[in-house]
Amino acid sequence: MTGFxxxxxxxxxxxxxxxxxxxxxxxxxxxxxxxIFLHVLESHVEVYQGVSYTVFLIPGLVxxxxxxxxxxxxxxxxxQSKISGNIVFVLLSPLxxxxxxxxxxxxxxxxGLLVGAGVYLVTALFFDTPTYWPLWIWxxxxxxxxxxxxxxxxxxxxxDKFDQLAAFQNFIIIPLTFLSGVFxxxxxxxxxxxxxxxxxxxxxxxxxxxxxxxxxSDSSPYxxxxxxxxxxxxxxxxxxxxxxxxxxLRH
Amino acid sequence: MTAAIVVQNVCKYFGAFCALDHVHLEIQPxxxxxxxxxxxxxxxxxxxxxxxxxxxxxxxxxxxxxxxTRQYRQARMRLGIVPQELxxxxxxxxxxxxxxxxxxxxxxxxxAWIDEIxxxxxxxxxxxxxxxxxxxxxxxxxxxxxxxxxxxxxxILDEPTAGVDVELRQSLWDFIRELNVAGHTIVLTTHYLxxxxxxxxxxxxxxxxxxxxxxxxxxxxxTMSVGYTLRLKLLPDTLPSMLREIQTGYxxxxxxxxxxxxxxxxxxxxxxRLSDIQILEMQLLQPDLEDVFVSLMNNPLxxxx
Numbered sequence: 001m002t003g004f005x006x007x008x009x010x011x012x013x014x015x016x017x018x019x020x021x022x023x024x025x026x027x028x029x030x031x032x033x034x035x036i037f038l039h040v041l042e043s044h045v046e047v048y049q050g051v052s053y054t055v056f057l058i059p060g061l062v063x064x065x066x067x068x069x070x071x072x073x074x075x076x077x078x079x080q081s082k083i084s085g086n087i088v089f090v091l092l093s094p095l096x097x098x099x100x101x102x103x104x105x106x107x108x109x110x111x112g113l114l115v116g117a118g119v120y121l122v123t124a125l126f127f128d129t130p131t132y133w134p135l136w137i138w139x140x141x142x143x144x145x146x147x148x149x150x151x152x153x154x155x156x157x158x159x160d161k162f163d164q165l166a167a168f169q170n171f172i173i174i175p176l177t178f179l180s181g182v183f184x185x186x187x188x189x190x191x192x193x194x195x196x197x198x199x200x201x202x203x204x205x206x207x208x209x210x211x212x213x214x215x216x217s218d219s220s221p222y223x224x225x226x227x228x229x230x231x232x233x234x235x236x237x238x239x240x241x242x243x244x245x246x247x248x249l250r251h
Numbered sequence: 252m253t254a255a256i257v258v259q260n261v262c263k264y265f266g267a268f269c270a271l272d273h274v275h276l277e278i279q280p281x282x283x284x285x286x287x288x289x290x291x292x293x294x295x296x297x298x299x300x301x302x303x304x305x306x307x308x309x310x311x312x313x314x315x316x317x318x319x320t321r322q323y324r325q326a327r328m329r330l331g332i333v334p335q336e337l338x339x340x341x342x343x344x345x346x347x348x349x350x351x352x353x354x355x356x357x358x359x360x361x362x363a364w365i366d367e368i369x370x371x372x373x374x375x376x377x378x379x380x381x382x383x384x385x386x387x388x389x390x391x392x393x394x395x396x397x398x399x400x401x402x403x404x405x406x407i408l409d410e411p412t413a414g415v416d417v418e419l420r421q422s423l424w425d426f427i428r429e430l431n432v433a434g435h436t437i438v439l440t441t442h443y444l445x446x447x448x449x450x451x452x453x454x455x456x457x458x459x460x461x462x463x464x465x466x467x468x469x470x471x472x473x474t475m476s477v478g479y480t481l482r483l484k485l486l487p488d489t490l491p492s493m494l495r496e497i498q499t500g501y502x503x504x505x506x507x508x509x510x511x512x513x514x515x516x517x518x519x520x521x522x523x524r525l526s527d528i529q530i531l532e533m534q535l536l537q538p539d540l541e542d543v544f545v546s547l548m549n550n551p552l553x554x555x556x
Binding site: 002003005006007009010013014017018081084085086088089090091092093094095096246250251 | 265299302303304305306323324325327328330332334336338339340341342343347351352353354355356357358359397
């Protein structure tokens with residue numbers, strides 16, 4: 001286990017040493033979203049009975065920050081190691097592909113949760129966001145960041161260049177996040193878009209996470225849990241398989 | 252006794268290109284072994300397949316009796332590799348890098364040994380410097396240290412002295428030689444043939460993915476029919492006509508003659524005496540590895556075992 005814990009420690013230290021960029025900056029930019037939407041929409045929208053738009057928005061933004069940073073952590077660490085070549089020190093060692101997978105995922109979860117917690121704590125100074133079911137909040141935050149971390153591992157291994165990774169992020173991760181109900185309840189959408197939203201696994205992560213705060217959601221949290229768990233398992237298996245086969249890592 | 256490295260009939264293709272063509276090698280524990288060959292001969296590919304960075308298409312490789320893919324953990328525990336490319340992790344200091352590398356091998360408390368290799372490789376005053384701030388030669392030293400953190404019985408260095416100053420080269424080889432004396436098996440590739448000649452007891456030459464020669468250093472040089480070079484400074488500075496056909500060159504005032512063996516010397520001297528030519532200076536040069544290397548690489552059919 002020493003090998004696994006060392007790699008985990010290295011991955012944690014990697015983002016911690018540049019914490020301004022990896023933790024503080026995403027907290028600030030997420031809060032900017034909140035500030036802007038608050039200014040434009042606060043008086044116009046009420047999603048759930050008795051819940052102001054801002055308070056509705058906060059869990060969505062927190063989860064978005066959790067997911068984006070989990071993805072960024074695994075993917076950028078992987079591609080930087082690959083392109084600079086220092087991944088060789090991991091590949092030469094007796095670390096197993098499981099060690100590598102779980103170390104990258106866990107570091108991503110930690111960074112996602114740190115940024116998410118940071119956003120939540122700052123908003124808590126100004127807004128009173130309820131937390132009905134903390135357990136649901138934790139479950140979805142951990143599963144969501146784990147899933148995005150696994151996607152980050154896949155993207156980081158697959159991409160040969162930084163612009164390929166940027167494409168993965170801009171054309172897959174960001175659309176799925178923005179169209180998942182971070183900023184709105186999908187009940188406000190036309191039926192076609194509601195249907196499409198139900199095909200987006202990110203929707204269930206946001207929806208289940210939000211249920212933990214308000215005790216109300218668009219879908220049943222149990223359904224969300226099943227779908228998110230299944231996606232996490234499938235994506236993880238794919239990432240593990242890539243690591244095991246040495247795809248793009250061992251030639 | 253288990254061989255340090257056994258490479259059996261290994262083939263490796265990159266697309267249609269055959270990088271390793273039925274390579275067969277056995278390296279015994281305690282050997283100091285050199286892999287030689289021109290660029291693109293397959294040296295680095297061979298090292299990558301031993302290290303598990305590349306997967307062979309056919310054949311098998313064992314390190315200290317452990318199959319490099321089926322028992323990769325055991326094999327890698329016994330192997331220390333210094334890759335050819337200068338790579339480093341810019342987030343960490345030298346000491347952090349070595350601590351982390353130890354951890355990958357399951358060693359959590361390695362401070363004493365890390366201190367020792369830091370001192371031996373002349374890194375003591377850079378131990379807490381970030382990797383980014385080191386010069387190329389210093390980074391190379393750290394890579395050597397990284398390969399040694401787990402005290403592997405088999406150490407492979409892929410051109411460790413390329414681009415490294417003379418001082419480091421010397422101290423690095425002293426250190427590696429000590430490790431060899433202490434029982435570590437050393438395999439190296441180098442472009443500096445005199446290094447291989449000075450350090451190694453056995454060499455393999457690769458050419459276009461094939462092992463074209465494999466022998467002990469002495470046998471190598473003596474069995475290769477490269478011959479000797481006789482260098483003469485004469486007065487008058489010209490050979491008698493009978494000897495001109497065996498002249499191979501003229502360099503720095505010396506006439507050079509190629510000999511197959513020592514028995515040819517006496518008739519040459521007799522000819523010179525007869526022609527009244529005075530010998531001012533005379534040198535007899537032994538063939539060195541470079542001669543063997545050049546002769547092998549230039550000969551398309553070269554193959555000695």
